[in-house]
Amino acid sequence: MSLQHHKVVLVGDGAVGSSYAFAMAQQGLAEEFVIVDVFKERTVGDAMDIEDAQAFTAPKNIYGGGYEDAGDADLVVITAGAPQKPGETRLDLVDKNLGIMKSIIEPLMASGFDGIILVAANPVDILTLAAQKLSGLPTTRVFGSGTSLDTARLRADLGKKFNVDPRSVDAYILGEHGDSEFANFDEATIGGRSIKAFAKDANISDEDLDAILYATAHKAYEIIDRKGATFYGVATALMRISKAILKNENAVLPVGAYMDGQYGLNDIYIGTPAIINNQGVASVIETPLSDSEATKMAASAKALKDIADEAFAKINL
Ligand SMILES: NC(=O)C1=CN([C@@H]2O[C@H](COP(=O)(O)OP(=O)(O)OC[C@H]3O[C@@H](n4cnc5c(N)ncnc54)[C@H](O)[C@@H]3O)[C@@H](O)[C@H]2O)C=CC1
Numbered sequence: 001m002s003l004q005h006h007k008v009v010l011v012g013d014g015a016v017g018s019s020y021a022f023a024m025a026q027q028g029l030a031e032e033f034v035i036v037d038v039f040k041e042r043t044v045g046d047a048m049d050i051e052d053a054q055a056f057t058a059p060k061n062i063y064g065g066g067y068e069d070a071g072d073a074d075l076v077v078i079t080a081g082a083p084q085k086p087g088e089t090r091l092d093l094v095d096k097n098l099g100i101m102k103s104i105i106e107p108l109m110a111s112g113f114d115g116i117i118l119v120a121a122n123p124v125d126i127l128t129l130a131a132q133k134l135s136g137l138p139t140t141r142v143f144g145s146g147t148s149l150d151t152a153r154l155r156a157d158l159g160k161k162f163n164v165d166p167r168s169v170d171a172y173i174l175g176e177h178g179d180s181e182f183a184n185f186d187e188a189t190i191g192g193r194s195i196k197a198f199a200k201d202a203n204i205s206d207e208d209l210d211a212i213l214y215a216t217a218h219k220a221y222e223i224i225d226r227k228g229a230t231f232y233g234v235a236t237a238l239m240r241i242s243k244a245i246l247k248n249e250n251a252v253l254p255v256g257a258y259m260d261g262q263y264g265l266n267d268i269y270i271g272t273p274a275i276i277n278n279q280g281v282a283s284v285i286e287t288p289l290s291d292s293e294a295t296k297m298a299a300s301a302k303a304l305k306d307i308a309d310e311a312f313a314k315i316n317l
């Protein structure tokens with residue numbers, strides 16, 4: 001039996017990052033875990049705090065560090081960036097967070113890092129593309145959390161509506177992690193049976209399903225209005241994706257993956273199911289879309305591309 005040693009570097013020890021560090025500790029994932037942030041004292045404090053949980057979970061080497069610690073890391077997770085204030089969209093953060101991403105990728109790559117980058121900072125699809133272009137790493141080894149959180153929200157609401165465990169719902173939010181996202185209701189299933197057929201039996205209308213999509217797409221705003229930020233959901237999604245990478249699971253998960261012709265799209269990252277293993281995105285699953293869903297995917301991609309083109313031009317990317 002080989003002793004596995006996985007090293008993960010977290011960049012951004014705010015609400016999302018520290019919750020992710022805690023989730024990883026709870027799951028006993030990553031034998032070595034480095035926390036990096038401009039607020040250095042906080043990374044040391046968080047590492048000490050999480051260390052106190054190890055006697056109940058699993059021992060690991062967790063410490064506040066710097067980019068010089070990333071050279072031999074398997075995975076770098078980037079949660080550094082300004083979060084939305086009430087009333088702001090994710091896309092409003094683009095210029096500020098692109099500057100932060102640039103300041104991270106340069107020292108990260110200077111460390112000799114050659115692993116996988118997983119991005120969560122918003123607007124995540126655009127920042128993931130920036131991270132890939134700035135790092136020069138293969139597109140399969142740089143990807144984003146994409147619509148993983150949105151898909152979790154959708155499955156939870158559908159689970160409640162149809163009275164089934166959300167883990168048994170096979171439905172996806174696709175497109176931008178943001179206002180132009182959409183659900184694949186025309187193909188979604190529970191136990192292999194179409195959700196639309198379940199809905200018909202239960203007198204649930206298309207308008208009811210659209211209301212579920214609306215609630216999913218607006219849940220971040222609802223949470224931010226009440227507590228200022230969202231973090232537990234995305235931290236758990238990041239933990240789940242990290243586990244698929246570190247354990248080489250070949251798990252099918254919704255992520256923000258690079259488009260190389262899938263859905264007729266190129267050179268953008270967008271929310272889609274993909275197979276995730278220790279190589280990153282092993283392959284993108286181009287899930288079937290009805291005509292109206294394909295139109296929504298194209299519109300979502302255009303919304304992302306327009307913002308990315310404008311923002312990248314400002315930093316010569
Ligand atoms: N993809 C998703 O589903 C979700 C993404 N987010 C995004 O995650 C990001 C972080 O959100 P929060 O943790 O709530 O924000 P936060 O403000 O609590 O934490 C951000 C952290 O980034 C650090 N930071 C800033 N500049 C840095 C730099 N140059 N290098 C290293 N660290 C730096 C800050 O010191 C701070 O600790 C935001 O962009 C937010 O919109 C939040 C929830 C869900």
Ligand SMILES: CC(=O)C(=O)O
Nearest residue numbers: 084090122149220230
């Ligand atoms: C903030 C954010 O992106 C979310 O909760 O979906």
